[in-house]
Amino acid sequence: MNISRNDQCPCGSGKKYKNCCLPRLIREEGIIPITTEIQEIFDEENERFKAIMGRDISGDDPIMPLSLTMSESEYKRLASEMLSDIGVNPRVIYAFNKLGFCIVEGEDMYSDEQRKQWDAAIKEYEDLELTGIDIKTEKINSTIEKIYIIFDKLQFLYALIIKKYSFRKNSIDLKEEPNLSDYVLFCLTRNLKSIKAIALLSIQDFPEDALNLSRTNLENYAEIVYSKYGADELIKKIKAENGIINGTHERKWKKIVNKANGDVTTLKSNQEKVKLNPKFQDIDSGIFSMIYSLLSSYTHPDISTAVKYIDLKYGFTALKENSNLDPMIIILIINFMIIHELQDLEFFETSKKDLIQLNKEIADVVKLIDKYIGKLDKDIRERVKLTLNAYD
Numbered sequence: 534m535n536i537s538r539n540d541q542c543p544c545g546s547g548k549k550y551k552n553c554c555l556p557r558l559i560r561e562e563g564i565i566p567i568t569t570e571i572q573e574i575f576d577e578e579n580e581r582f583k584a585i586m587g588r589d590i591s592g593d594d595p596i597m598p599l600s601l602t603m604s605e606s607e608y609k610r611l612a613s614e615m616l617s618d619i620g621v622n623p624r625v626i627y628a629f630n631k632l633g634f635c636i637v638e639g640e641d642m643y644s645d646e647q648r649k650q651w652d653a654a655i656k657e658y659e660d661l662e663l664t665g666i667d668i669k670t671e672k673i674n675s676t677i678e679k680i681y682i683i684f685d686k687l688q689f690l691y692a693l694i695i696k697k698y699s700f701r702k703n704s705i706d707l708k709e710e711p712n713l714s715d716y717v718l719f720c721l722t723r724n725l726k727s728i729k730a731i732a733l734l735s736i737q738d739f740p741e742d743a744l745n746l747s748r749t750n751l752e753n754y755a756e757i758v759y760s761k762y763g764a765d766e767l768i769k770k771i772k773a774e775n776g777i778i779n780g781t782h783e784r785k786w787k788k789i790v791n792k793a794n795g796d797v798t799t800l801k802s803n804q805e806k807v808k809l810n811p812k813f814q815d816i817d818s819g820i821f822s823m824i825y826s827l828l829s830s831y832t833h834p835d836i837s838t839a840v841k842y843i844d845l846k847y848g849f850t851a852l853k854e855n856s857n858l859d860p861m862i863i864i865l866i867i868n869f870m871i872i873h874e875l876q877d878l879e880f881f882e883t884s885k886k887d888l889i890q891l892n893k894e895i896a897d898v899v900k901l902i903d904k905y906i907g908k909l910d911k912d913i914r915e916r917v918k919l920t921l922n923a924y925d
Contacts, residue, residue, distance in 0.1 A: 578590070612629065623658070624658040627661075628651055628654035628658065631657070632654055636651050672904075673906060683895055683898045686894065687728065688725060688729060690888070690891050691728070697884065711768055711771045714880045716771065717875070720756050720757055723753055724749070731860050731864055735861055738855075740859055741855065743861075744860045745832050747828050747860050748832060750867045751821065751867050754870055755806040761809075761810075763801070770789075773791070773798040777789065787799065803821070810874075812923075813870075816916050816919070817916070820870070820910070820913060820916060823912070824867065841855050858906065862899075865895050869892055870916065872892045873923075875888055892920065893924065896920070896921055
């Protein structure tokens with residue numbers, strides 16, 4: 534029989550259940566008893582399930598079907614709020630957020646290992662109450678906050694640049710007489726839109742899809758390098774691609790052929806475009822290959838990423854909690870390289886100081902990431918160092 538938190542405790546003490554055995558059960562046994570308040574939540578979930586499926590929850594259906602469409606972090610936030618509202622002890626909420634499950638009264642679905650993990654998480658909370666958050670955790674939290682701040686700044690600066698320089702154009706032509714400033718603005722506009730989507734996906738705890746989309750930024754870097762150091766070839770390529778649309782040209786593997794005169798436009802790979810950069814061709818080529826390989830593994834059904842879609846307890850899931858910082862860190866690194874290529878373009882002269890200042894701030898954050906969150910590749914460290922030296 535379920536008992537309300539405000540009912541008299543069944544032990545006969547005369548006290549309310551919430552002031553007597555309920556906190557003892559949570560504290561000593563580390564479980565959540567099924568009170569009438571919790572049962573009401575289960576009943577509401579059953580009604581939601583019934584409204585969608587036309588039947589009650591039964592058999593191996595989850596008791597909290599609302600969680601099926603939530604990311605793991607989103608589910609934890611909602612469940613934590615519900616647990617707090619019904620008076621569950623903070624140590625239990627802490628353990629739930631750490632592990633993703635609660636030890637619930639009367640349930641025998643938990644393994645001995647899970648019960649050990651639960652007890653350890655309860656003890657960890659109690660230790661934190663005594664000692665507070667350690668310095669390393671504070672540094673990590675501070676670095677994460679700076680990542681979010683600089684990510685917002687990056688979006689703002691791109692939006693500012695696109696607005697400023699778009700108004701300088703009397704007309705935009707990427708077909709008949711394409712010019713490089715139009716093409717670079719096209720790449721930056723794509724970049725900004727992708728970054729906004731990546732931010733949303735990361736915040737909503739879908740980092741795998743954010744990584745998939747991040748490849749757009751990396752390819753835009755290759756195009757911007759191409760526009761600087763292979764301008765004539767790029768213009769020819771754009772015209773040939775428009776010829777395919779108009780029916781005057783046809784694609785043949787890595788070439789585009791003019792049907793009328795047989796003129797051939799040979800297409801460069803992204804790697805070849807990156808290698809056109811005279812200052813950073815070798816180091817950028819290494820960084821490009823490393824990041825492109827990683828991001829491509831999320832674009833294609835690459836078995837190396839399967840672990841991101843599998844939970845040891847629940848099997849395959851689209852809602853597993855993975856690091857939402859990964860795509861944001863990669864985007865900062867890619868755009869650090871993009872900004873350096875933009876800042877010495879005559880077309881963006883009035884934004885040069887803004888671009889250099891933002892890159893210095895990105896460099897500071899990248900160094901913090903390397904120190905407190907995870908070691909970065911040596912090529913990335915060297916690229917940051919060389920770029921800052923160029924500014925000095």
